[in-house]
Amino acid sequence: MTAHGLIRTDLALEAREALLKEARREVAGIETSGRTTAHTRVTRVKVTSEAGARRLGKPPGTYITIEAPELRQGSRVVASEVAEVLTAELGALAGLPEKAGILVIGLGNWNATPDALGPRVVDSVMVTRHLFEYAPQELKGGLRSVAALAPGVLGLTGIETEEIVKGVVQHIRPDLVVAIDALAARSLERVCTTVQLSDSGIHPGSGVGNKRLGLTAESLGTRVIAVGVPTVVHATTLASDALDLMLGTLSRADGGGAKLAEAFTPAERQKLVQELLPNHWEDLFITPKEIDALIADTARVLASGLNAALHPRVTAAEGERYLQ
């Protein structure tokens, strides 16, 4: 994605920013639009061509980003607003008919806090599929059939997540799969302040746990909307930023500094970063101390937005009523 390949982001918005910085102009095949609400900024990045997809490093599709920097301060006013914006954007992206059946998949490892976001959201999703079999008609008005599953990760089950999800999808045949995942961001400011929705599915190598799976319309035979929130920054990103900052400072110096800075090739930078981090620890994350509480808060916001988007009778405020 970036010059020296050490910086990893799951956010299309960040990939686009990096690309813009590099290309210094808008790139063909990538369309961007946006709107703001009182406490959020919504950006829609549409990747419309294979060329755009290649340049961005993200498959074609729509990527909606909801940014709310104040979310981290625990304000419930901001949390409610993000849930409402999520309800609206997810509703528009999904375009669900009233009788649709939805399967919510909470990806990630419930035993690793920053990767536990998906399972935590699934805990609070308002599950109704089993009621639909028996419930009288009047109860169904305004509710859709929703099932939810946290399939765990390969190290916990010995089974590829994709295998579990495929098996369930084949049995219950939902009209839509909504997959929740914890993401890695480029910038610490994004941790638990940004929500990304996308209709291009989940692709191998994305997410906090570096999953090998793909969950896409092709692999599952049903539409997939991914909902992700950055919960970590990779340590390599910070190390790489430190080097960039230093080189930037040198470049601005007179004389030999600029020349020296140029002398560091991407390969040399990568080597320096690898020297900094123990190579046997594959995944080193930077997280704020309060990550456990941030994950809990973020799961609440996602679940209330989701409950209201999936069940037309439920508002985002009520969506929370079903949360533990």
Place this chain on the structure above:
Amino acid sequence: MTAHGLIRTDLALEAREALLKEARREVAGIETSGRTTAHTRVTRVKVTSEAGARRLGKPPGTYITIEAPELRQGSRVVASEVAEVLTAELGALAGLPEKAGILVIGLGNWNATPDALGPRVVDSVMVTRHLFEYAPQELKGGLRSVAALAPGVLGLTGIETEEIVKGVVQHIRPDLVVAIDALAARSLERVCTTVQLSDSGIHPGSGVGNKRLGLTAESLGTRVIAVGVPTVVHATTLASDALDLMLGTLSRADGGGAKLAEAFTPAERQKLVQELLPNHWEDLFITPKEIDALIADTARVLASGLNAALHPRVTAAEGERYLQ
């Protein structure tokens, strides 16, 4: 099962005892044998005919019960012995070839303590299936390919457990499914002191949560061994016992007492029990105060016995090494 139909047990051993008491002689189609170790008693009840199955209320198959009343006192010597007996009996019942692949299913609701036994065992099963794809041959010696899954319950996922398990079985095609479940017993003394193994699978209506599912060779297309431990007694069982005790006392009295006792028909007893318990609370359990700790201890015993039975290189003592 009993005269007034209010007492529910998932243990073949208890069903047999009740039947013997009623029939006052051994019943055709039900064979029993046993052995003892220092701290356990092992009983094998074999249901060999459909007639026997009907009388016992349990499908044909082998039911092995390991009883260890001292287990409840937290003795690790007894716990280790039970794990070893479980390893031996499960090994003999399963008769696994070295290259067999096994899927362990932890039934039950992780959010309801007495029903969380299965998921807790799955947490500590030594999962290896994902390693087999990449591991060099020498690492595999003495290990079998084991996957493990806690599918949750209908109220949590909106999906019948059977649907999830079937989907996974169809994808990974194990040679054996081992299903762990929390059971209801007839007697409080059995809670977390008795382990039942059986090769007849899991049948609808059994277990703590009154599951509607069946997991059998017929439904899954693969052999199923069920491992269960009673974790609760139903409140109806205690209420019913209280009435029986009173009637027994009356029967032994002279004069009108015996006559009165006889006057209480099973239907009348059932009515009395229903008066005692609020009818809108379907499942009332009797549990000891320390149930949370008992479930944790029992899950350790099952997991260490299981790990040693499934992986020939691992002993029951080592089985514990992999537990959290």
Place this chain on the structure above:
Amino acid sequence: MTAHGLIRTDLALEAREALLKEARREVAGIETSGRTTAHTRVTRVKVTSEAGARRLGKPPGTYITIEAPELRQGSRVVASEVAEVLTAELGALAGLPEKAGILVIGLGNWNATPDALGPRVVDSVMVTRHLFEYAPQELKGGLRSVAALAPGVLGLTGIETEEIVKGVVQHIRPDLVVAIDALAARSLERVCTTVQLSDSGIHPGSGVGNKRLGLTAESLGTRVIAVGVPTVVHATTLASDALDLMLGTLSRADGGGAKLAEAFTPAERQKLVQELLPNHWEDLFITPKEIDALIADTARVLASGLNAALHPRVTAAEGERYLQ
């Protein structure tokens, strides 16, 4: 409390009902008044004399009971109403000046679900004492200084709860201690549907875990308000009820029945109950299957009511905002 001494209740309301049934008239030294709201009934039992206290088996003081049978169905409307009533009643009982400092104590064992109510409430109390040292004056308006502690139980810490609480009270010198505890009730209908407030403190032998401690104005040197919710019924209570029901049925029969029923003395009934329950299991509880979820819901209601009562700026609805 009752004729045969096997039934244990921590609720003054139930003790009074049993007493009324026995005495068949109002008892001197016990005053009762009440009010209702849309979904709750509030009863105030005032024990005004030592004679009344002896007869009731509860020390002198005011006992306020909030009954809301619908609370168990998970309705958020009812939950909000109970929280508001709790705010009002606790506020009236406590009569706190604006600058009061409060210490909330969550009694009970966090490792035993039905006894974990107190610690769960403490998790969600809006703690402010540490902010008061540094915060600018305008932030303090409408907030009181609140500290909160879950001291655990003797079996977890090796320390009497009373010793821990006393030590903390001596250091931080609060104006009021609010002690939250899980109670035992006489009737299953009361489990997680009734809240009792009292200004007489916590007395040895009360609560789910049969604590040996006392937390009273005398022992702590500061006012104590106890807030309790029944989370279990003792198994002896159910067994005893079963015998009573049977004897009642016999009494209504003609002839020998009535005579026989009378022949069962309280001592004989107690012996029968002891026969029913294994004597080495001291505490057997009857709980609904969904007890884990009920405890979580009840802790939310108490914490939101408490937050609004302790912090005048916070409403009961907002009280929830601070809950996880």
Place this chain on the structure above:
Amino acid sequence: MTAHGLIRTDLALEAREALLKEARREVAGIETSGRTTAHTRVTRVKVTSEAGARRLGKPPGTYITIEAPELRQGSRVVASEVAEVLTAELGALAGLPEKAGILVIGLGNWNATPDALGPRVVDSVMVTRHLFEYAPQELKGGLRSVAALAPGVLGLTGIETEEIVKGVVQHIRPDLVVAIDALAARSLERVCTTVQLSDSGIHPGSGVGNKRLGLTAESLGTRVIAVGVPTVVHATTLASDALDLMLGTLSRADGGGAKLAEAFTPAERQKLVQELLPNHWEDLFITPKEIDALIADTARVLASGLNAALHPRVTAAEGERYLQ
């Protein structure tokens, strides 16, 4: 501690290494000795003078470090060895008489995974103080009176940890306080592979959560042994390392490079690090992805070593028997 004051370590061993590097010779008032076992290296740093203490940035006392790099791979052989070494070193440092009473304090925030080590250890300490009051003499042989408490952190309780611990110490008057804490290290390799014991107590500003408290012989009136394990590296440490590495690389270059490197004063480096990290996020940690499992494993090792050190009848292997 280091030239530019951005690197924070709670380990005397690391402080000494940094000091040695700077001073290029042994420092007066600091004595070092060591031994090795099959999988561990034990180093004893003794700070014998106030001058040594000032230079090291650690108060006078004995600091024992047990290093076991293989611990992170989850080997139970290594884990058992570390527990045994901990038992021996803690026993020698504490020099406890048979009848001593000990209070174990688990510092840290149970809601923040890397800071939850202390509370997790307390969960598994074999608590006996409450048994000593009633137990027959023969049961006490080989056991000491042990109490244990996790006092939480200021943000959870509103009470300074020191106030809670002081209150309890004054009531139960132990002969020794053992305080368990999660530490910050200089190097990622140390995370969950190094144990530090010290008899100099806990000092303000140490530990993961940057506690403001001190727990020392002076403040508590009883001896204090601190047991700590690094569970995080501060993000500032990594950022600072990245700059150092770059400057080192430049210094080795010809021409202007060396000159440029020298031009970066400590103050300039600090400014660069601050540019890298968002200033409103006080505590950013680097942790491995598997931190939750590492904390659980480390708590087991500490608890089994502790149980054997405190209770002479218990061996390190048996110490584990009491763990959940």
